[in-house]
Amino acid sequence: MDKQGDQQQTVTLNNGVTMPLLGLGTFRMRGLESITQAVDAALEYGYRSFDTASVYRNESDLGQALRQLLPKYGLSRSDIFITSKLSPSDLGPGARDACLKSLSDLGLDYLDLYLIHWPGKQGWRSDDARNPAIREETWKALEDVYQTGAIKALGVSNYTVAHMAQLLGSCRVPPAVLQVEFHPRLPQTSLLSWCQQNGVHLQAYSSLGCGHLLENVEVCKVAKAHGRTPSQVLLKWALQQGVGVIPKASSSVRIKENFNVWDFELSSEEVELLKGDGTEKKYCWDPTGVA
Numbered sequence: 207m208d209k210q211g212d213q214q215q216t217v218t219l220n221n222g223v224t225m226p227l228l229g230l231g232t233f234r235m236r237g238l239e240s241i242t243q244a245v246d247a248a249l250e251y252g253y254r255s256f257d258t259a260s261v262y263r264n265e266s267d268l269g270q271a272l273r274q275l276l277p278k279y280g281l282s283r284s285d286i287f288i289t290s291k292l293s294p295s296d297l298g299p300g301a302r303d304a305c306l307k308s309l310s311d312l313g314l315d316y317l318d319l320y321l322i323h324w325p326g327k328q329g330w331r332s333d334d335a336r337n338p339a340i341r342e343e344t345w346k347a348l349e350d351v352y353q354t355g356a357i358k359a360l361g362v363s364n365y366t367v368a369h370m371a372q373l374l375g376s377c378r379v380p381p382a383v384l385q386v387e388f389h390p391r392l393p394q395t396s397l398l399s400w401c402q403q404n405g406v407h408l409q410a411y412s413s414l415g416c417g418h419l420l421e422n423v424e425v426c427k428v429a430k431a432h433g434r435t436p437s438q439v440l441l442k443w444a445l446q447q448g449v450g451v452i453p454k455a456s457s458s459v460r461i462k463e464n465f466n467v468w469d470f471e472l473s474s475e476e477v478e479l480l481k482g483d484g485t486e487k488k489y490c491w492d493p494t495g496v497a
């Protein structure tokens with residue numbers, strides 16, 4: 207883990223690209239006005255990373271908000287890190303064009319990180335035996351875009367250990383990032399250790415359990431002990447394991463709160479305590495059945 211400035215912590219990915227460990231999630235953030243307000247607050251409080259996806263249908267608004275606001279904070283394109291994702295409907299021959307469309311919608315000439323959003327093709331059954339081949343074809347197409355410099359780092363999302371092993375066995379460019387649901391009710395122990403052994407950075411989504419974990423008894427207890435909020439404890443729980451986070455929040459108060467996590471530490475006992483009795487709960491998607 208590297209330290210940059212007083213507040214911003216970053217990770218160096220396996221291809222040398224530097225990525226902030228904390229970014230702003232934008233799933234379900236729609237409309238230019240609300241995105242502009244959120245991006246304004248995020249830039250003010252120190253966020254330099256933004257996570258979007260073609261399926262969020264907010265790439266144009268995010269791009270417009272950033273173009274409008276970067277000068278206000280004396281920032282330029284190279285100061286920020288933008289992630290987008292390939293829609294599951296575009297797995298296969300359309301992957302390259304879909305990536306170029308995301309670039310065009312965002313108004314960018316490069317993406318810092320581009321992820322395959324889901325390991326299966328939309329419209330096919332999860333257990334469709336054609337999924338492994340279409341993933342491989344898609345990755346090859348994105349490797350070609352990567353070689354042009356229009357994508358600075360390539361990764362995947364919602365892949366299991368089996369999907370990752372298949373990818374690593376066939377790729378020219380190894381994945382730099384795996385973005386998955388990750389929080390104390392879903393600690394992804396085997397995936398995290400696979401990533402650590404294979405040089406892939408694990409990035410958490412739904413770190414707050416989509417908001418559901420904010421009232422969890424153990425989380426609230428640890429938060430009280432540190433004089434912090436449940437959200438800060440959940441984010442710190444991931445960060446202390448070397449896992450990046452991209453919490454989504456709409457109000458400037460929450461956006462600020464979620465970034466204010468660098469000046470306290472959880473004990474290793476607390477990191478374990480937060481896992482509760484080990485009962486797992488997914489608040490988002492379940493990719494385990496995807497062939």
Ligand SMILES: NC(=O)c1ccc[n+]([C@@H]2O[C@H](COP(=O)([O-])OP(=O)(O)OC[C@H]3O[C@@H](n4cnc5c(N)ncnc54)[C@H](OP(=O)(O)O)[C@@H]3O)[C@@H](O)[C@H]2O)c1
Nearest residue numbers: 231232233363411412413414415416417437453454455456
């Ligand atoms: N790759 C994938 O398949 C995938 C899947 C899901 C998410 N993601 C990415 O990960 C990001 C984060 O995940 P997520 O949006 O599912 O869930 P999340 O970040 O776990 O939780 C977001 C929810 O928590 C609330 N919240 C945020 N900060 C809070 C705070 N300090 N106090 C109280 N409530 C707070 C938000 O409310 P308000 O918005 O009302 O403030 C929102 O309802 C997404 O936005 C997206 O960029 C990726």
